[in-house]
Amino acid sequence: MLVDEEEYSEAGRGVYPDGLLEVLNAFHKRYRAHHPSLKYIITENGFADSRDLRRRPYLLEHLLAAYTALKQGIPLEGYFHWTLSDNWEWADGYCPKFGLVAVDRIHELKRHPRPSYYLYQQITKTGLVTRKQREREWNILQSEIKRGGSRPFCCAVDDRQRMWADGLDKPTMRAIAEKDWRFGKSPTQDLIVYVLRSFEVIQTLILDVIQVLGGRANLQSQHEPMRDL
Incomplete structure (x- = not known):
């Protein structure tokens, strides 16, 4: 279910950089005893964002999560960003824009590197994510939020605010979330909030059942024979 205060990509994926570290830790804990020589590669980590405002901090924060995993002794050998250029998604078509490079589908598929392309290029050359990079990209995003910026969805x-597998060819617009979702900043989910969302x-499932049962009752009544009064 879509929650207004949470941030999502254009493809409806939630943003939680701490989750990458949590998954790496859980995976390593599960398999290291039986496969001590096993090493890991992150093959798809990216963010659909045609405006390229949230992709840059997203990239930095997830790389910090990967770096933290390395410091904790997790044998992480590689990282692949998803994706180099805008692509066709199986469930979502061309609407969500995942690429570090934009593809102009109107003008002969010309490629245009987004700012995140050059940011990633700089990181791969230096091997560093700097405090200055992190602050700059987050401040740019916050300035856009203060202006009331929105993004495609x-x-x-x-x-009832449920997201389905159906993708949209033409996106709707949603406000950019104000939540601080940076790595190490997201608080542990409060139990009360979790219970309320549950x-x-x-409630939504109960309403679904009532709707289905009501529909069956109406269908049954339509097929009952007419009775003499």
Whole structure:
């Protein structure tokens, strides 16, 4: 279910850089005893953002999560950003823009490197994510939020705020979330908030059941024979 205060990519994926470190730790803990020589490569980590405002801090924060995993002794050998250029997504079509390089589908598929392309290029050359980079990209995003900036959203959402697998060819616009989702900043999910959201999900499921049962009852009544009064 879509939550207004959380941040999402154009493809409806939630943003939580700490989750990358959590997954790497869980994976390593699960397999290291039986496969002590096993090493890991992150093959897809990226963010659909045609405006390229959130992709840059997203990239920096997830690389910091990967670096932290290395410092903790996790044998992480490689990282591949998803993706180099805008692509066709199986469930979402061309609407979400994942690329470090934009593809102009109107003018002979010309390629235009986005700012995130040059940021990633700089990081791969130096091997560093600097405090200055991190502060600059986050401040740019915050300035856009203060201006009331919005971004495209390519997921179908119903009247109960549920996201479906259906992708949109033409995106809707949503406000950029104000939440501080940077690595190490996201607080542990508060139990009360978790319980309240769980009740919202349960309520939605109950309404679904009522709607389905009501539809069946109406269908049955339509097929009942007419009775003499």
